[in-house]
Amino acid sequence: MQSLSLYFTLITLLWIYWLWTRRKFYSLFLKLRGPLGYPFIGMAHHLIRREEVLAKLSVYNQMYGPVWCSWVGPYPFVVISDPVIAQEVLLSPNCVNKCFIYNGLDYTVGSSLFSLKEPRWSVHRKIFNPAFNHKILLSFIPLFNEEVDALVLTLDKYAGKGPVDLMQNIQTYTLCLATRTTMGGVSIDRDQFEKTLVQSYQSALEHTADVVFSPWLKCEFLQRMRGKQKKYSRAKMDINRFVRKVGFHSIRLRVNLRIALTSTCFKLVNAQLSTDDSGERSPDNSLFIDIAIENFKCDRFTRTSVDNECGAIVFGAFETTANSIVYTLMLLAMFPNCQEKVYEELLSEFPEMGNLNITYNNTQNLIYMDMVLNETMRVLAPVPLVARETMNDIKLSNGVTLPSGVQIAIDIFNMHRRKDIWGPEADTFNPDNFLSANMQNKHSYAFIPFTKGLRYCIGWKYALLSTKITLAKLLRNYKFTTYFKFENLKFVEDITLKLQQLPLFTIERRNE
Numbered sequence: 001m002q003s004l005s006l007y008f009t010l011i012t013l014l015w016i017y018w019l020w021t022r023r024k025f026y027s028l029f030l031k032l033r034g035p036l037g038y039p040f041i042g043m044a045h046h047l048i049r050r051e052e053v054l055a056k057l058s059v060y061n062q063m064y065g066p067v068w069c070s071w072v073g074p075y076p077f078v079v080i081s082d083p084v085i086a087q088e089v090l091l092s093p094n095c096v097n098k099c100f101i102y103n104g105l106d107y108t109v110g111s112s113l114f115s116l117k118e119p120r121w122s123v124h125r126k127i128f129n130p131a132f133n134h135k136i137l138l139s140f141i142p143l144f145n146e147e148v149d150a151l152v153l154t155l156d157k158y159a160g161k162g163p164v165d166l167m168q169n170i171q172t173y174t175l176c177l178a179t180r181t182t183m184g185g186v187s188i189d190r191d192q193f194e195k196t197l198v199q200s201y202q203s204a205l206e207h208t209a210d211v212v213f214s215p216w217l218k219c220e221f222l223q224r225m226r227g228k229q230k231k232y233s234r235a236k237m238d239i240n241r242f243v244r245k246v247g248f249h250s251i252r253l254r255v256n257l258r259i260a261l262t263s264t265c266f267k268l269v270n271a272q273l274s275t276d277d278s279g280e281r282s283p284d285n286s287l288f289i290d291i292a293i294e295n296f297k298c299d300r301f302t303r304t305s306v307d308n309e310c311g312a313i314v315f316g317a318f319e320t321t322a323n324s325i326v327y328t329l330m331l332l333a334m335f336p337n338c339q340e341k342v343y344e345e346l347l348s349e350f351p352e353m354g355n356l357n358i359t360y361n362n363t364q365n366l367i368y369m370d371m372v373l374n375e376t377m378r379v380l381a382p383v384p385l386v387a388r389e390t391m392n393d394i395k396l397s398n399g400v401t402l403p404s405g406v407q408i409a410i411d412i413f414n415m416h417r418r419k420d421i422w423g424p425e426a427d428t429f430n431p432d433n434f435l436s437a438n439m440q441n442k443h444s445y446a447f448i449p450f451t452k453g454l455r456y457c458i459g460w461k462y463a464l465l466s467t468k469i470t471l472a473k474l475l476r477n478y479k480f481t482t483y484f485k486f487e488n489l490k491f492v493e494d495i496t497l498k499l500q501q502l503p504l505f506t507i508e509r510r511n512e
């Protein structure tokens, strides 16, 4: 009995001490409402059931409004689904650092653009911005076309047959694409990709989500108990080996090219480079990996930085793009009238059947498809939540001051579905939401699938261009159907949006 009361006294004292250490945040809790959760853990228990996180946030948004606060363990968290406040946060130089949960990324894929803090982040970001400029994106178009043609050949095997799970094929495709465009991995062995690398990347993503949402799973002993330790370490090794192999191959190829360029046949080689279908380009038109290696040579990057950045860029590019492609096809299969409208637009842009060579201008003419893609990313926000940490106090226009050290979550998923912004049908799919007349009075931060502000997605233009070319070719060649209903979709909060059950598709060849 005596030991029990000692135990409770100790816990109470600990809690009082804990409350005292958090005192600078109390003013925040006087200004903003929100659920406080349990002592010590706050609302951290909600993160364990990831299939409920987005729905729970929606309930709290309705109860406490579009800006509310809570605790996750010792960290005060402000949750925002208001475009005006989201804009203030995303544009503030005091909110450039990512929230503590991104440390999970450092643990699995290593520290990179995704998780770096200031002042390192600005340096890396400035260095890598040119890797995705307009000129470089245009030079990727032949490669995008070539890779989608290979995908179409693969999908032909399933046309007219039973239902198929598209995700594996599309992920293999986007992984090839991401690798070739960032690392120049000349001819990639698709068999190797399918059998090992896609699985390794999937395991790495699963591992990252595990440690981001349940940080105690960084403990190897716990992972071993769950039977996942071996799988995760093998995946990490496979990815590192692959990055080094492709990187080494790229460097060797580039050295050979430089030798060739200094020789008398400069013009000839240059002409070959501009038409080369291997994805290689002239040396002044650098790929992501070239930039990383150049910075390694002049001691701005360590070898680990090069490995981490190259591994992470592929990691960040392939899954987001694959999800956007598959989710768009899924919604078009669920809403066949919209699919027919996309098809009619494609027929008028590409009247001839056969291997299409899609140009940048073509993608600019596909207005309805653009609306469909935007609507997919609105109703199924590819990255449902992003989070930051305040580096200094920041004063918001609603009169609230966020002290330094506050964690901020921007609830993109629920902001994209706010009925007061998107109308009473905000929860369903309707590409007409993106008619210019319907977008006129919307705040520019009401739709932020790639976020905006200082730390927006470095690959957003790349993602839109590659996704549009892929969708145009697939939808011009095939009709997609599914029995799954939109109302039955269940969402899982992960680093990217996941579905509890991914619908199967039936694919039919278009004959015209």
Ligand code: HEM
Pocket (backbone or CB within 6 Å): 098, 113, 114, 115, 125, 313, 316, 317, 318, 320, 321, 324, 382, 383, 386, 387, 449, 450, 451, 455, 456, 457, 458, 459, 460, 462, 463
């Ligand atoms: C549909 C596809 C994509 C979506 C929806 C998407 C979305 C996002 C979002 C929301 C962020 C901000 C994350 C945060 O603030 O925590 C982000 C960051 C980032 N994305 Fe993307 N992304 C996509 C494709 C790509 C591609 C293709 C690449 C690379 C080629 C890429 C590379 C990155 C990088 C490096 C960052 C970190 C930027 C920084 O912090 O400076 N993403 N992305």
